[in-house]
């Protein structure tokens with residue numbers, strides 16, 4: 004008896020599809036007890052501990068900057084997520100698994116082997132890997148097998164992956180380590196330097212999601228937000244009000260780097276495929292693409308229409324799930 008699962012192993016979030024349903028959608032974080040070395044929590048539970056741990060507990064993001072930073076923690080995290088799938092938990096013995104795992108395209112051969120071996124150790128009997136932009140394109144609903152160029156920009160947590168795909172292959176691509184995590188750090192830096200306010204990662208991420216913007220002339224701007232943190236001069240807790248325009252200023256430098264990477268990839272695109280992209284535009288996926296005004300800003304920069312995928316946080320896992328259900332159709336795309 005074989006069960007099928009599709010995994011999007013992201014630096015920020017891990018998602019798993021089983022029986023056509025998203026059964027895991029959790030931050031890629033583990034909490035480890037420093038003394039026993041044991042993993043005491045994964046996903047949401049570990050995320051809630053972030054920034055609030057004492058010295059015996061350490062929270063780790065096993066995948067960072069689009070690469071695997073901690074092999075052991077990654078494997079344990081995958082293991083615990085799979086074991087937690089309700090339908091599999093009910094079974095008498097662990098079923099054999101057919102898996103398609105989506106990996107950041109920047110990872111090395113050694114890391115790829117490590118992911119595969121981790122999957123085999125959790126009973127993966129048939130394991131396929133797929134690169135992120137490919138899975139995103141399938142998840143967006145593009146027919147990647149056509150002799151037609153499509154440009155995908157996947158802005159995740161650790162990396163932004165830009166790829167031109169045609170005939171089931173990546174024709175040219177670029178991966179930059181500027182994405183959601185860097186945006187969050189930009190906000191921390193801005194608050195520290197402009198407001199003398201020290202804030203943690205979770206607070207900065209909330210600011211980004213609630214009032215973050217890539218441009219300073221939004222059509223429907225979010226309300227100003229009050230931010231609490233620690234005053235760097237007095238050491239006392241303090242509150243300041245922030246506008247979305249300030250966040251746009253804080254993120255500007257990083258967004259320029261994403262724009263440059265997109266322009267560079269466009270300039271390397273063969274002319275026939277460039278003509279296709281002129282007609283079809285650019286597709287955005289990944290959580291970072293939800294930053295307000297980013298689509299408009301990229302469209303102004305490239306003079307091309309820019310579309311955001313439906314439910315951008317799930318486009319990659321959706322595509323991974325479709326590849327799993329159509330293994331023979333996508334056999335040339337999957338890495339065995």
Ligand SMILES: Nc1ncnc2c1ncn2[C@@H]1O[C@H](COP(=O)(O)OP(=O)(O)OP(=O)(O)O)[C@@H](O)[C@H]1O
Nearest residue numbers: 013014015016159160161162183289290291293294
């Ligand atoms: N509404 C939002 N506005 C801006 N950023 C957001 C929003 N929602 C989520 N994000 C950011 O999206 C990022 C996570 O996106 P996603 O889950 O696509 O990344 P990932 O696939 O785990 O990472 P990677 O592709 O680097 O492996 C996080 O940095 C998160 O803060």
